[in-house]
Amino acid sequence: MCDECGCNERTIRVEEPVLKANDDAAIKNKSFLSEKGILCANILGSPGSGKTSLIEGLAGHIPPAAIAVIQGDLESEVDKLRLEGQGITCYQINTHSGCHLNAIMVANAIGDMILSGKKYLFIENVGNLVCPAGIALGQHVDLVVSSTCEGSDKPRKYPLIFMDADAIIISKTDLTDAVGFIEEDYLADLRKINGRAGIFRVSCKDADSFRQVANLLEHEWDHLTGAVH
Amino acid sequence: MCDECGCNERTIRVEEPVLKANDDAAIKNKSFLSEKGILCANILGSPGSGKTSLIEGLAGHIPPAAIAVIQGDLESEVDKLRLEGQGITCYQINTHSGCHLNAIMVANAIGDMILSGKKYLFIENVGNLVCPAGIALGQHVDLVVSSTCEGSDKPRKYPLIFMDADAIIISKTDLTDAVGFIEEDYLADLRKINGRAGIFRVSCKDADSFRQVANLLEHEWDHLTGAVH
Numbered sequence: 368m369c370d371e372c373g374c375n376e377r378t379i380r381v382e383e384p385v386l387k388a389n390d391d392a393a394i395k396n397k398s399f400l401s402e403k404g405i406l407c408a409n410i411l412g413s414p415g416s417g418k419t420s421l422i423e424g425l426a427g428h429i430p431p432a433a434i435a436v437i438q439g440d441l442e443s444e445v446d447k448l449r450l451e452g453q454g455i456t457c458y459q460i461n462t463h464s465g466c467h468l469n470a471i472m473v474a475n476a477i478g479d480m481i482l483s484g485k486k487y488l489f490i491e492n493v494g495n496l497v498c499p500a501g502i503a504l505g506q507h508v509d510l511v512v513s514s515t516c517e518g519s520d521k522p523r524k525y526p527l528i529f530m531d532a533d534a535i536i537i538s539k540t541d542l543t544d545a546v547g548f549i550e551e552d553y554l555a556d557l558r559k560i561n562g563r564a565g566i567f568r569v570s571c572k573d574a575d576s577f578r579q580v581a582n583l584l585e586h587e588w589d590h591l592t593g594a595v596h
Numbered sequence: 597m598c599d600e601c602g603c604n605e606r607t608i609r610v611e612e613p614v615l616k617a618n619d620d621a622a623i624k625n626k627s628f629l630s631e632k633g634i635l636c637a638n639i640l641g642s643p644g645s646g647k648t649s650l651i652e653g654l655a656g657h658i659p660p661a662a663i664a665v666i667q668g669d670l671e672s673e674v675d676k677l678r679l680e681g682q683g684i685t686c687y688q689i690n691t692h693s694g695c696h697l698n699a700i701m702v703a704n705a706i707g708d709m710i711l712s713g714k715k716y717l718f719i720e721n722v723g724n725l726v727c728p729a730g731i732a733l734g735q736h737v738d739l740v741v742s743s744t745c746e747g748s749d750k751p752r753k754y755p756l757i758f759m760d761a762d763a764i765i766i767s768k769t770d771l772t773d774a775v776g777f778i779e780e781d782y783l784a785d786l787r788k789i790n791g792r793a794g795i796f797r798v799s800c801k802d803a804d805s806f807r808q809v810a811n812l813l814e815h816e817w818d819h820l821t822g823a824v825h
Contacts, residue, residue: 414642414725414754415746441726443752464756466695466726494754495726496643497670497695516745516768516775517644523672525643525723527693539745545774546745 392470396505406588412512414494417538419446424577433486467499500527514539515548522557534565541570621699625734641741643723646767648675653806662715696728729756737762744777751786763794770799
């Protein structure tokens with residue numbers, strides 16, 4: 368019996384070489400992007416948490432021409448079309464039944480994309496608060512988008528994905544009162560498992576609310592490229 | 597290369613016997629519950645979609661003493677405590693990193709629970725709009741809870757979980773205007789992949805909105821037990 372679910376344990380064992388292949392590809396992706404001076408952010412969150420809206424909001428503070436996006440969804444090109452409408456280069460991956468992106472998919476995408484002139488590569492992962500946790504893609508930073516509508520108890524109930532985040536983006540803050548989101552409770556649980564992540568609050572109703580996330584990414588890009596203003 | 601993600605294919609092949617073991621356990625669970633006259637509903641949806649609130653709402657129209665719940669979460673007993681506060685028998689499964697419940701977990705839970713006098717067993721699956729799809733637990737009906745806050749495009753982007761649903765519960769309808777949810781678009785996509793599911797609209801602000809879902813379950817229970825009023 369496997370520890371995870373009490374099922375046949377064989378699945379767990381053979382995943383090891385698969386994860387090794389993933390990690391090797393992730394290291395290559397990160398190295399390739401670092402050499403090109405492109406900061407890669409893995410954007411994680413539940414379905415409908417506001418991952419695409421985060422990218423749209425960031426494009427108000429970062430020139431769209433400097434942004435490339437790899438868009439992960441089971442099906443459809445809905446979000447790709449949204450972002451292309453803002454002049455953002457976007458590459459769609461449809462996983463069909465796959466519950467997260469992996470580094471090999473990202474390597475294939477990077478190989479197909481024209482990245483010259485880009486400063487940022489945003490990977491919008493499949494909407495899922497469980498499975499993408501801990502799957503390296505080659506990213507420099509992990510951003511978790513978590514909407515007020517999902518409730519105050521998410522860090523307590525889904526700790527894995529929050530644990531490794533570099534930044535938590537609390538989205539849909541305009542609905543805080545309407546949905547009874549209690550930030551104090553949310554942060555108390557979060558701080559037990561991740562004391563270092565930056566906390567940001569955004570709302571699509573306030574274009575300026577995305578500025579500080581853009582500043583964080585600019586800071587990380589400076590760090591990556593050794594740029595000094 | 598596997599079709600799903602381009603990774604090493606071995607994982608896919610060895611999952612077959614695991615799924616067979618799961619399906620065998622699911623058949624046993626369903627048979628056991630049917631013989632006891634207990635209708636089992638698998639409740640699926642994203643994190644924070646309103647799965648626990650659905651059960652709370654149903655308990656306004658079904659005697660709490662007739663309800664048993666198996667509660668699936670990575671961590672915590674938050675929802676178990678909420679439901680026990682309403683007098684509902686509740687069994688917690690913490691999957692830690694597991695992204696969905698399986699039939700063996702459910703079999704273990706059923707073995708531990710006292711189900712005499714219960715008419716309904718609600719299995720609240722892990723919040724995940726991808727992985728629980730198609731994993732049989734022994735349920736008689738699948739209910740997908742999908743909140744207006746997640747957006748109108750969910751059936752288009754995550755079709756697998758909507759495809760097999762017996763009922764779709766559109767939750768948080770009090771926020772329809774605030775979040776710009778367009779039910780017409782949502783239903784147009786849904787009907788392309790599932791023409792038979794009943795559609796229900798609920799809001800925690802309106803206790804009566806849960807009545808029709810309770811009626812559906814009563815109807816299904818009648819069908820299961822051959823009861824005629």
